[in-house]
Amino acid sequence: MYQLLNDLSIIEVSSFVASPTAGLYCAQMGAEVIRVDHKAGGLDYDRYMLTKEGRSLSWENLNRAKKSVALDLRSGEGRELAVALAAKTGNCITNLPEKSFLSHDAMKAAQPAGAPDMTSVRIMGWHDGRQAMDFTVNAAAGYPLMTGPEEWDMETAPPVNQVLPAWDFITGAYCAFAMLAALRQRDATGEGSEVRVPLGDVAIGTLANSGTMAEMLFRGGDRERLGNAIWGAFGRDFRTSDGVRFMVAALTPKQWAGLVKAFDVAAPISALEAETGEDFASGDRPRFEHRHALFDIFQKVADGLDYAALSARMAAEGCTFEKYRTAHEAANDPELVRDNPLFGPSPPNPSGFEYPATRSFANLPGREPGNPAPAPFLGEHSEEVLAERLGLSSGAIGALVDAGTVALSDKDSR
Template identity: 70%
Template sequence: MYDLLSGLTLVEVSSFVASPTVGLYCGQFGANVIRVDHVAGGLDYDRYMLTREGRSLSWENLNRTKKSLALDLRSGEGRELAVALAAEAGQMVTNLPVNSFMSHEAVAAKRPDLVSVRIMGWHDGRQAMDFTVHAASGYPLMTGPAEWDAESAPPVNQLLPAWDFITGAYCAFTLLAGLRHRDRSGEGSELRVPLGDVAMGTVANSGAMAEMLYRGADRERLGNAIWGAFGKDFRSRDGKRFMVAALTPKQWGGLIEAFGVSEGIAALETTLGVRFDNDHDRFVHRESLFALFQKAADAFDYETLATRLAKAGATFERYRTMHEAANDPVLVADNPLFGPSPANPSGFHYPVARSFANIPDREAGDPLPAPYLGEHSEQVLAENLGLSSGEIARLIDCGIVRTSDKDNR
């Protein structure tokens, strides 16, 4: 954890993935992030997978570094406290509806220079989630084996909620842009980011939308081949699957050297009347090249071939199950990205990711735990809203405020 955002308090009223990601990333850079939940927990508090003790591992990892304030958000007094907290902080992120009690207007009435970031579904107000947005993007119908029939083949969904995480990262950037504008002008900003626009905008920014309109049709399925370049999965003699990619002359030359196929490449160039010194010809004639490289891979065990690939400067990686990846020392145990397990609410100890960005010559610090629901309720109400101990006790007694659920989960 770094201190680049120290002094910044961010109020988060959110659930699921995209919105909590904003607070997580800001918290990893030193922001004081206060997550406000209903007293029974947000909609994501019990999100699968749960430990035997009933703790969500998803919630635990998306809410590290944060403080937790639990309020009865169905009551008027609980909602007033949430609005007052966001106004006191001056910046908030939420995925509640535009016209909810946490509307920009409601909070800005108390804090005119408020910077709010609101994650929406679609731009026209329709609901959306990562998996429904992905269905609309077109990618699931371009994913799958090349031999699948275009008319009858099923869509293939992405397991990772990538649009959610991209949206969360974009919203962290959006928040900082709003804060930068306020620093220069004194003006607040209401910043709305529809999940669907992140998906469709990314399709456009990648050039894929222009491609579809230019060609007047959909792109064919390619299996694990890389679109527009040379890359595919291969199998070694001992049955290990691995992926290679060649987007530069150096990468292409490294593959040729490691696989020992220079003579085969030359013969294929003569037969086809092409030169494989460019992405276009390598992609167009990919099936012939794939067959040549697979025949070469059949002669090597993976460890031997991996040594040759590394020595030649090729770009490659072996396929792993996620369980294998989690136990891989190079990827996790020996990777400075991961720090020691803090005292997680789940009681389960495992490596925890630090900030993805690192600052050379500056200590990142160990990862912080997620809070228990309501763990910081009293602290936040006293320090941020200036409530007296007597007033806080009244709120707890009447069920408006909940304290830590550490011992009563």
């Protein structure tokens, strides 16, 4: 954790992936992020996969470095406490509906004198209020029908969903940025902001920003499936004589020259250039348009070499390539994990399971990143936060606990 945001406190009332990701990225930069959940846990508290003790590994990793307050969010008093925490702090990230008890107007109306003007970031489904989640907006954006083997028929072949909920993570990252942008404006003007970020707009907006929307409108139809080939450039998966699959990409003149040299294919490439009238060193277009003939040339070489030999040649020429790994292999790869400064030692996780944990993705040379912080137990900081933020006495908090409005740590409950 870097301490770039250690003067910032954020109340997070969220579940699933996008909203917790926004809070996580702020926490990893030093912000105090206080996650407020229903006392039995939010909708994501038991998200698969669970340890044998019933602890969610997803929840544990998306909530590192945060504090946890557990309230009865189905009761009026519990909701009032959540609103009061957000109002007093002045900063809130949530994916609750705008018409819920935690509306921006409700938080702003509850602000005490001297509180910073309310700034909230709210993740929505679609801009018109319809519900959405990663896999449904992905379907709407068209990407699953661009994915799959090249020989599949465009009209009858099924869609192929991506495994990673990428739109959730992109939205979470965008919301962390949006929160800091709104806070910068408040620092300059004193005025807070209500920021709404629809998950669906992130997906369809990315389709537009990438140029893909313009491409579809320009061509008047859909892009063909390409299998594992890279659209508009040279790149694909290949397989060596010992059965190892690897991905190669050559988007720059240097990458292309290195690949030609590593595979020792200058002669057949020159012959193909003479046949087609193209100069494959001139850019992406000719390499992409003649990709099938080029793929055959490179695959023929890969057929005669094992991966150790070919990867050594590619590394020597500065090629851009990686061997395909399973996720289990990646998690155990020393280069990716053990020797990567991104990862630190296992903190005392609520699950009790020890494994490498990430620091901030950003690396600030000359600054100490610190070791990864643990996720909290649900309700671990209820008493501390209510006392410090709302000025409640221990007796008042005890009465709220006895009434079931506030829950304390569930450390020993599983």
